[in-house]
Amino acid sequence: MSNMFYFKINLNKFGEMRLQAEKEKKTFLTALICLVLGIAIMIAAWVYVSGMGKERVRTREKYLAETRKELDNYQTSADYLSSDDLDRLADTFTNRIFWAKKMIALGQEIDDKLAVRKFTFANGILTLNGITEVDVNVKELDQIQAFIDRLKSNPEINNDFPQIKSGQITRQIVKETAILEFVIECYSREATGERSLQP
Numbered sequence: 001m002s003n004m005f006y007f008k009i010n011l012n013k014f015g016e017m018r019l020q021a022e023k024e025k026k027t028f029l030t031a032l033i034c035l036v037l038g039i040a041i042m043i044a045a046w047v048y049v050s051g052m053g054k055e056r057v058r059t060r061e062k063y064l065a066e067t068r069k070e071l072d073n074y075q076t077s078a079d080y081l082s083s084d085d086l087d088r089l090a091d092t093f094t095n096r097i098f099w100a101k102k103m104i105a106l107g108q109e110i111d112d113k114l115a116v117r118k119f120t121f122a123n124g125i126l127t128l129n130g131i132t133e134v135d136v137n138v139k140e141l142d143q144i145q146a147f148i149d150r151l152k153s154n155p156e157i158n159n160d161f162p163q164i165k166s167g168q169i170t171r172q173i174v175k176e177t178a179i180l181e182f183v184i185e186c187y188s189r190e191a192t193g194e195r196s197l198q199p
Contacts, residue, residue, distance in 0.1 A: 102126075105156035113143055114182075124191030126161060127183060134171065134178035144169070144182050151186070161186035 106128075110116055114132040121127075130147075132140050144166060151157050151164050158164070167183030 101156055102160070105154050106151075109147065109150040109154055109157075111147075113138070114147060124188040126186040126188070127167070128186070130182050130184065131179050132182070134180060140180045141169070144180075144184075148184060151184070157186070161188055163187040163192050 106116070106119075114130050116128050116130045118129040119127060120129075130144075132143060134140060148164055148166060151161075164184065164186045167185050169180060169182045171178065171180055173179075
């Protein structure tokens with residue numbers, strides 16, 4: 001048996017190198033296209049955000065200009081005040097209600113036999129919604145009327161609310177306790193058409 005030597009020659013080596021080069025070129029082109037697209041998207045986003053910011057600034061500037069125009073319309077000359085300006089000024093001082101003082105005065109007139117659970121002020125009418133417990137030894141209607149009389153005699157309240165009267169009264173059972181729900185309406189000078197006694 002004779003020893004045989006042989007060599008293996010890869011004649012395809014150049015083809016493999018060419019395929020590898022083309023693959024690297026494709027990868028490079030793909031990365032380059034992705035980079036360009038990413039930069040384009042970032043620029044478009046920046047232009048959009050910048051445009052939104054500019055639009056917001058324009059809107060604020062327009063609002064500021066309108067507000068300044070309204071302020072200029074409200075300002076009056078120091079040399080001239082119209083009769084309407086004087087009437088508005090007089091109404092501001094004569095028809096105002098000092099609510100803090102009213103609430104203190106109202107609290108002073110409420111006794112332990114009744115409670116005011118809600119009050120509202122609309123169209124010049126102060127409405128008090130209250131409750132009192134039903135007691136066989138007490139005339140609740142007299143108790144409510146006594147509260148109204150105390151409100152009428154309190155100068156802090158009757159100065160702005162000259163007309164005070166009782167409204168709807170209903171009897172209810174709440175948690176096995178009989179109560180009377182009552183409404184008291186206090187009419188301001190604006191609602192009654194009277195002028196205030198305040199200086």
